[in-house]
Amino acid sequence: MNDIFDVLVVGGGPVGACAAALLLRGSSDNGSSYSIAPLRVCVLEPNRPQSPLEGSALESRVVAMSRASERILKSASAWDRVLGPRVGAYERMRIWHESVAPSSSGALVFDAAEVGEPNLGYIVENRLLQAALLDEVAHLGGRIEPAGLLGLHVGPEFVTVETSTGSLSARLVIGADGAKSAVRQLVGLTADIADFNETAIVATVATGRSHEKTAWQRFMRNGTLAFLPLADGASSIVWSADNDVATALVGMSAAEFATELDRASDLALGSTRLLSDRVAFPLQRLAAHRYVVHRCALIGDAAHVVHPLAGQGVNLGLLDAAALAELILVARREREDPGALRVLRRYERWRKSEVAFMSTAINAFDRFLAHGSGPISKLAQRGLGLVNRSQEVKRFFVSRALGVTGELPRAAR
Numbered sequence: 001m002n003d004i005f006d007v008l009v010v011g012g013g014p015v016g017a018c019a020a021a022l023l024l025r026g027s028s029d030n031g032s033s034y035s036i037a038p039l040r041v042c043v044l045e046p047n048r049p050q051s052p053l054e055g056s057a058l059e060s061r062v063v064a065m066s067r068a069s070e071r072i073l074k075s076a077s078a079w080d081r082v083l084g085p086r087v088g089a090y091e092r093m094r095i096w097h098e099s100v101a102p103s104s105s106g107a108l109v110f111d112a113a114e115v116g117e118p119n120l121g122y123i124v125e126n127r128l129l130q131a132a133l134l135d136e137v138a139h140l141g142g143r144i145e146p147a148g149l150l151g152l153h154v155g156p157e158f159v160t161v162e163t164s165t166g167s168l169s170a171r172l173v174i175g176a177d178g179a180k181s182a183v184r185q186l187v188g189l190t191a192d193i194a195d196f197n198e199t200a201i202v203a204t205v206a207t208g209r210s211h212e213k214t215a216w217q218r219f220m221r222n223g224t225l226a227f228l229p230l231a232d233g234a235s236s237i238v239w240s241a242d243n244d245v246a247t248a249l250v251g252m253s254a255a256e257f258a259t260e261l262d263r264a265s266d267l268a269l270g271s272t273r274l275l276s277d278r279v280a281f282p283l284q285r286l287a288a289h290r291y292v293v294h295r296c297a298l299i300g301d302a303a304h305v306v307h308p309l310a311g312q313g314v315n316l317g318l319l320d321a322a323a324l325a326e327l328i329l330v331a332r333r334e335r336e337d338p339g340a341l342r343v344l345r346r347y348e349r350w351r352k353s354e355v356a357f358m359s360t361a362i363n364a365f366d367r368f369l370a371h372g373s374g375p376i377s378k379l380a381q382r383g384l385g386l387v388n389r390s391q392e393v394k395r396f397f398v399s400r401a402l403g404v405t406g407e408l409p410r411a412a413r
């Protein structure tokens, strides 16, 4: 095998698969009077998942997808493959600090109805999202190579890639291979990487009271606890706790864990019962110094990893995918080389500042609401209740949660 592609996407996670689908969709749908051949796109993915079986229990690994992400998936023609009985919309968010009761006026509540929206987003299983996007890539004529990246050489005209099944060449390589990105390392792009010293525990739980299609989140002095409402009435929890606390939580029996969960949630949803295994994710933050070199661009977790407390990782990555795909398609229409550094730099300038803004905000939430006890933390805790009283400030936060602010790629508008 030594095939030549226009674009080779390394990593068919949700972000890489979405970039590939947008490129295939955009290049087969020219909308112009002159014809240009559709892009030849290949995705390198050693672990392609199957969609969860119909009727099987919902998986605990889910993402909260924003309105912008929904629109991007529609632009990639993958939304119809995602939406179905396994996907639940959430209509409200209730956020509070442990110093107040969940039902008190000190809790911050965002309601989709208040801003004239049908919902604030959707809770989607990771596997369903990834499988749907890869299925759409195959449907649009993209190649999915079931192999891992072993080596990479950037030449003046092409990048040549060694994989476990042979070599491939492409005019542009997109590194979408996650936080431990081999592409990032092989092309010599450096990153700031730091431990949060926290571990996120993910599990599915049954709750005594209905989740009311609401995402619930409690900030505590040693972490955050979120209940994401699933379509079948259960909830997926993401409990980010200091490492020693998380180790103890994973090691205890299901009954002991439920007791701790009831304490940590202040019984906001009544008493809980564990329905799945607990899976632990050690948390790191990562910010690549540069996102691009000649003929190579990083997107998604390969370029930046943020704390899961705001549920923004995939949402930021899908915006990267849409921004990069848009610029590549424009370059192609203007007969520019899509792998040229000047094209890729436009992507870097666009997305790096947007990601830095979101990442700083998320880190501040972690530092002052989930961990701090000093005067700034007290102010931040009071701030939750104050935001609640101003419709204008609330609207600002809701539009950020919907992902419909900032410089949006066309696919997200």
Ligand SMILES: Cc1cc2nc3c(=O)[nH]c(=O)nc-3n(C[C@H](O)[C@H](O)[C@H](O)COP(=O)(O)OP(=O)(O)OC[C@H]3O[C@@H](n4cnc5c(N)ncnc54)[C@H](O)[C@@H]3O)c2cc1C
Pocket: 010, 011, 012, 013, 014, 015, 016, 044, 045, 046, 047, 062, 063, 064, 065, 147, 148, 149, 150, 176, 177, 178, 179, 182, 200, 202, 238, 281, 299, 300, 301, 302, 308, 310, 311, 312, 313, 314, 315, 316, 317
């Ligand atoms: C506990 C937790 C909860 C989260 N909740 C949310 C949420 O609610 N909302 C949200 O938006 N985000 C959330 N996130 C973040 C989200 O999961 C990530 O941001 C997202 O998975 C990144 O997608 P990606 O496609 O960039 O990378 P990944 O999902 O890591 O995919 C990378 C892909 O690359 C492939 N790969 C790796 N190495 C190679 C190689 N050498 N060759 C070829 N392929 C390779 C892998 O097989 C994989 O398929 C959460 C994260 C955690 C830890």
